[in-house]
Amino acid sequence: xxxxxxxxxxxxxxxxxxxxxxxxxxxxxxxxxxxxxxxxxxxxxxxxxxxxxxxxxxxxxxxxxxxxxxxxxxxxxxxxxxxxxxxxxxxxxxxxxxxxxxxxxxxxxxxxxxxxxxxxxxxxxxxxxxxxxxxxxxxxxxxxxxxxxxxxxxxxxxxxxxxxxxxxxxxxxxxxxxxxxxxxxxxxxxxxxxxxxxxxxxxxxxxxxxxxxxxxxxxxxxxxxxxxxxxxxxxxxxxxxxxxxxxxxxxxxxxxxxxxxxxxxxxxxxxxxxxxxxxxxxxxxxxxxxxxxxxxxxxxxxxxxxxxxxxxxxxxxxxxxxxxxxxxxxxxxxxxxxxxxxxxxxxxxxxxxxxxxxxxxxxxxxxxxxxxxxxxxxxxxxxxxxxxxxxxxxxxxxxxxxxxxxxxxxxxxxxxxxxxxxxxxxxxxxxxxxxxxxxxxxxxxxxxxxxxxxxxxxxxxxxxxxxxxxxxxxxxxxxxxxxxxxxxxxxx
Amino acid sequence: xxxxxxxxxxxxxxxxxxxxxxxxxxxxxxxxxxxxxxxxxxxxxxxxxxxxxxxxxxxxxxxxxxxxxxxxxxxxxxxxxxxxxxxxxxxxxxxxxxxxxxxxxxxxxxxxxxxxxxxxxxxxxxxxxxxxxxxxxxxxxxxxxxxxxxxxxxxxxxxxxxxxxxxxxxxxxxxxxxxxxxxxxxxxxxxxxxxxxxxxxxxxxxxxxxxxxxxxxxxxxxxxxxxxxxxxxxxxxxxxxxxxxxxxxxxxxxxxxxxxxxxxxxxxxxxxxxxxxxxxxxxxxxxxxxxxxxxxxxxxxxxxxxxxxxxxxxxxxxxxxxxxxxxxxxxxxxxxxxxxxxxxxxxxxxxxxxxxxxxxxxxxxxxxxxxxxxxxxxxxxxxxxxxxxxxxxxxxxxxxxxxxxxxxxxxxxxxxxxxxxxxxxxxxxxxxxxxxxxxxxxxxxxxxxxxxxxxxxxxxxxxxxxxxxxxxxxxxxxxxxxxxxxxxxxxx
Numbered sequence: 001x002x003x004x005x006x007x008x009x010x011x012x013x014x015x016x017x018x019x020x021x022x023x024x025x026x027x028x029x030x031x032x033x034x035x036x037x038x039x040x041x042x043x044x045x046x047x048x049x050x051x052x053x054x055x056x057x058x059x060x061x062x063x064x065x066x067x068x069x070x071x072x073x074x075x076x077x078x079x080x081x082x083x084x085x086x087x088x089x090x091x092x093x094x095x096x097x098x099x100x101x102x103x104x105x106x107x108x109x110x111x112x113x114x115x116x117x118x119x120x121x122x123x124x125x126x127x128x129x130x131x132x133x134x135x136x137x138x139x140x141x142x143x144x145x146x147x148x149x150x151x152x153x154x155x156x157x158x159x160x161x162x163x164x165x166x167x168x169x170x171x172x173x174x175x176x177x178x179x180x181x182x183x184x185x186x187x188x189x190x191x192x193x194x195x196x197x198x199x200x201x202x203x204x205x206x207x208x209x210x211x212x213x214x215x216x217x218x219x220x221x222x223x224x225x226x227x228x229x230x231x232x233x234x235x236x237x238x239x240x241x242x243x244x245x246x247x248x249x250x251x252x253x254x255x256x257x258x259x260x261x262x263x264x265x266x267x268x269x270x271x272x273x274x275x276x277x278x279x280x281x282x283x284x285x286x287x288x289x290x291x292x293x294x295x296x297x298x299x300x301x302x303x304x305x306x307x308x309x310x311x312x313x314x315x316x317x318x319x320x321x322x323x324x325x326x327x328x329x330x331x332x333x334x335x336x337x338x339x340x341x342x343x344x345x346x347x348x349x350x351x352x353x354x355x356x357x358x359x360x361x362x363x364x365x366x367x368x369x370x371x372x373x374x375x376x377x378x379x380x381x382x383x384x385x386x387x388x389x390x391x392x393x394x395x396x397x398x399x400x401x402x403x404x405x406x407x408x409x410x411x412x413x414x415x416x417x418x419x420x421x422x423x424x425x426x427x428x429x430x431x432x433x434x435x436x437x438x439x440x441x442x443x444x445x446x447x448x449x450x451x452x453x454x455x456x457x458x459x460x461x462x463x464x465x466x467x468x469x470x471x472x473x474x475x476x477x478x479x480x481x482x483x484x485x486x487x488x489x490x491x492x
Numbered sequence: 493x494x495x496x497x498x499x500x501x502x503x504x505x506x507x508x509x510x511x512x513x514x515x516x517x518x519x520x521x522x523x524x525x526x527x528x529x530x531x532x533x534x535x536x537x538x539x540x541x542x543x544x545x546x547x548x549x550x551x552x553x554x555x556x557x558x559x560x561x562x563x564x565x566x567x568x569x570x571x572x573x574x575x576x577x578x579x580x581x582x583x584x585x586x587x588x589x590x591x592x593x594x595x596x597x598x599x600x601x602x603x604x605x606x607x608x609x610x611x612x613x614x615x616x617x618x619x620x621x622x623x624x625x626x627x628x629x630x631x632x633x634x635x636x637x638x639x640x641x642x643x644x645x646x647x648x649x650x651x652x653x654x655x656x657x658x659x660x661x662x663x664x665x666x667x668x669x670x671x672x673x674x675x676x677x678x679x680x681x682x683x684x685x686x687x688x689x690x691x692x693x694x695x696x697x698x699x700x701x702x703x704x705x706x707x708x709x710x711x712x713x714x715x716x717x718x719x720x721x722x723x724x725x726x727x728x729x730x731x732x733x734x735x736x737x738x739x740x741x742x743x744x745x746x747x748x749x750x751x752x753x754x755x756x757x758x759x760x761x762x763x764x765x766x767x768x769x770x771x772x773x774x775x776x777x778x779x780x781x782x783x784x785x786x787x788x789x790x791x792x793x794x795x796x797x798x799x800x801x802x803x804x805x806x807x808x809x810x811x812x813x814x815x816x817x818x819x820x821x822x823x824x825x826x827x828x829x830x831x832x833x834x835x836x837x838x839x840x841x842x843x844x845x846x847x848x849x850x851x852x853x854x855x856x857x858x859x860x861x862x863x864x865x866x867x868x869x870x871x872x873x874x875x876x877x878x879x880x881x882x883x884x885x886x887x888x889x890x891x892x893x894x895x896x897x898x899x900x901x902x903x904x905x906x907x908x909x910x911x912x913x914x915x916x917x918x919x920x921x922x923x924x925x926x927x928x929x930x931x932x933x934x935x936x937x938x939x940x941x942x943x944x945x946x947x948x949x950x951x952x953x954x955x956x957x958x959x960x961x962x963x964x965x966x967x968x969x970x971x972x973x974x975x976x977x978x979x980x981x982x983x984x
Contacts, residue, residue, distance in 0.1 A: 302881055
């Protein structure tokens with residue numbers, strides 16, 4: 001990490017002979033946050049250049065499921081018959097996004113969520129007004145609305161439930177559709193896009209950020225930004241050293257990204273004085289079919305349940321990884337298996353089948369008695385429709401009956417389109433990053449804005465801290481990307 | 493955080509009219525790391541000044557139990573009949589101190605552990621050659637050697653067990669004795685100690701750290717350090733904002749420190765370019781009597797065991813806090829209670845007693861059946877002397893029999909001397925900090941040493957990453973403090 005080519009130290013503007021390019025606002029990274037920032041900056045009247053390391057836009061956003069967390073009464077929610085308010089949405093996100101979640105960001109996000117939905121629709125993002133009414137990662141249909149655990153324990157007791165997962169209409173994952181729409185909007189705008197351009201260092205004048213250096217097919221080019229630089233370079237899940245230093249539980253797992261989440265934008269900002277936070281936080285997608293899990297149970301290596309199976313599956317993934325090292329199994333019976341809708345099965349075959357629970361626990365390698373106790377206790381209460389241990393909804397409770405099957409979550413089961421799926425086991429990304437204001441201004445260790453430096457998306461610590469709900473990445477990136485672009489454009 | 497009085501940004505030396513003091517090596521903080529650094533710098537021929545915010549030395553080290561993790565065949569180990577090697581010590585620490593533990597620091601530490609023991613003895617630190625042979629936080633006797641989990645699962649299978657907790661001879665906690673000895677050594681040396689001196693900012697010339705500014709009874713004083721500044725200012729457990737940003741699970745708990753672990757040294761170094769790591773890591777001391785726990789069991793709020801009770805109790809504390817939110821109970825029977833040595837009881841009274849497990853779980857408020865299943869399963873195997881779930885040693889296994897008692901760990905039970913004890917529940921400290929070389933040189937985001945800046949102790953990410961074993965704080969602080977002081981003194 002010590003060669004001058006790899007240094008992230010800011011370069012003094014006085015050391016730049018002549019800038020290759022000049023613009024008002026420079027946006028670094030063409031994912032959803034960068035696209036939103038560039039569109040907003042240009043709409044605010046700023047000459048805008050958007051830089052992208054790869055040969056085209058999309059970023060990790062294009063690979064995502066395409067859920068955007070929106071609420072407070074969007075047209076889609078209304079069409080599906082749900083009343084919702086910004087207040088209830090705020091309560092849910094404060095509870096779901098973890099300790100030290102940014103209350104001011106959440107407040108702004110929820111109060112302006114309907115407006116943001118309408119902005120997305122105005123860009124051309126399609127949403128279908130129909131609900132998928134069962135826990136899932138992404139609906140196997142083209143349904144446009146889904147629950148993100150709002151109706152499950154403990155959230156159903158903390159805020160009035162309403163489904164807020166707005167899934168971009170798509171054949172399969174919706175992220176590619178979202179980025180195609182935003183890409184078209186960029187193409188129709190006056191924003192200049194420079195691809196194959198890999199930003200290396202910030203350029204500073206005293207404490208002010210005034211540009212960047214970048215590599216472009218082996219050449220070094222320099223950009224001067226008269227009003228501001230907006231970093232939207234993504235997280236650091238692809239940087240194994242950063243992950244080891246900050247997020248130990250993500251080490252060695254598959255990564256959910258476009259391969260460019262190398263953390264360089266975060267480190268460049270840090271070298272210019274930026275503070276970071278929530279760096280140990282991460283989200284994990286694990287290979288399981290929520291429709292199977294919810295009809296059976298998920299257990300750890302000692303055969304013990306650890307969460308209500310009807311909650312948003314991302315929370316199951318976090319618990320499985322952070323508390324049980326991913327050594328978890330989905331247990332279900334024949335009736336449960338048969339009840340899973342055909343389009344939700346993805347051709348999964350159980351790894352173990354057995355006529356009795358005793359045989360099943362032996363096959364898996366659990367201590368004798370471990371799973372037998374769990375199933376007996378589950379069944380004893382499920383007959384009465386209650387789950388005093390984890391509070392799964394009565395809708396999903398009934399005694400499990402032989403024969404039984406077990407699915408080893410670490411082996412991976414879903415088709416390539418479903419990410420972790422392809423590789424097997426789990427795929428992760430990071431949630432920590434630089435500290436920013438609600439207008440995307442990057443804060444230093446004194447809590448002061450660094451003049452000229454803005455950021456949005458996964459390079460920042462955004463809406464979430466240690467908690468995570470799908471849709472808050474695309475939501476956070478586009479919403480705060482817009483604000484950062486606007487704030488940079490308005491800076492003089 | 494925005495007033496100039498609170499800024500941690502480095503001050504340019506050109507903005508200092510005249511330095512109040514000049515020296516070769518400046519050490520900031522008079523805990524164990526600072527004392528060791530100052531003694532080493534002075535021994536290496538450097539004029540040395542040691543700054544301390546409080547009116548006297550001691551730091552958090554003076555409040556500690558006084559265990560120092562040492563091995564490889566110390567005189568104390570030999571006198572107690574234990575053979576040990578640096579290799580086995582290295583294996584244990586690599587396993588115990590967590591993922592991304594600094595292998596080179598551990599190697600240096602273990603290979604030089606006997607030399608470090610002898611240096612401590614040469615300073616006058618007393619150790620008694622007798623073993624306390626049962627899991628404990630600190631021996632209730634004056635025994636000088638103790639197990640730190642080396643003989644418990646999983647460590648006993650990973651490295652040849654030898655006890656390596658060297659406890660400074662003392663009436664009660666030994667940290668005060670250690671710091672009295674090191675304080676006497678400082679007083680007998682040529683090191684100048686400036687107390688009531690609170691360091692505010694680093695002073696830099698270009699990239700070089702050349703001094704500090706400090707407050708002293710309302711005045712601002714400046715120090716020039718010709719060779720180096722060594723930061724030994726402790727962790728950040730007392731800084732609620734830093735804890736919220738980096739270590740969410742420590743939020744709101746009692747703190748084990750002298751009140752000065754405000755993280756300012758870490759932030760000052762960051763503002764000068766230092767990289768940080770392992771910031772979410774923390775250690776927790778919880779209010780339980782290991783001698784009771786090991787003779788019974790520890791369970792979570794669903795009545796389930798989660799660890800072998802014979803391991804080092806700090807690991808029980810980490811599992812209780814990080815995986816079970818401290819909602820844990822010690823369960824034991826009358827025979828177990830009676831068998832706990834009188835001097836290990838600290839007058840504890842159970843919070844719940846009952847004739848049956850069913851009554852006990854009802855009293856505690858667990859789901860009906862939860863604890864009954866656990867005790868039945870424990871007893872079924874304990875009769876055969878095995879624990880297939882958590883591998884507690886046969887030495888501590890036997891079926892539990894009515895009547896039963898439960899101790900609510902969150903209520904706090906131990907006497908004031910035992911920290912958490914006084915307040916009840918738990919006391920924590922942080923393990924993350926700035927990145928350093930084995931010679932205490934502070935590294936920037938490029939992995940390059942920042943010229944003139946050194947650090948040791950809890951301001952750094954030291955031997956540990958996310959794992960922790962008692963004795964590695966005083967051990968790390970004094971060992972790497974010495975190395976940092978020497979390296980600073982030898983810098984030209």
